[in-house]
Amino acid sequence: MPATEPVPWDTDEFVAPVGVPLVDLLDRLLATGVVVSGDLVIAIAEVPLIRLSLHALLSSVNKKVPAPWADGGPL
Template sequence: MSIEQRRVALVDLLDRLLAGGVVIGGDLTLSIADVDLVRVDLKALISSVSAEVPSPWGRPL
């Protein structure tokens, strides 16, 4: 069965993405008359956390 013909539920897709982790990135620029006023660079790592995979930041103090 090819990928185009397979149907995957949204919940299953989110479960697969969170199990492996997802990196999301983007740029947002607000400008007026071709003058950049504000630039925001967004980067996020989304992943599930379990007892087998500890947090990279360690335990809070």
């Protein structure tokens, strides 16, 4: 199978590349990260109802469509 090269961002530093796929970002921001006892921590991955709507959201994120993020986005 031809390797579609979904390139690791080719930078030496963590500079929040514009093209970070949202789906991968949400995988990390919602399901992981340090869990601490906040006054409010949205433990999204642990709530079934929210997981459902999140699943729908993730399915609807089409990585081929550029993020609506041309201006005001990260570096």
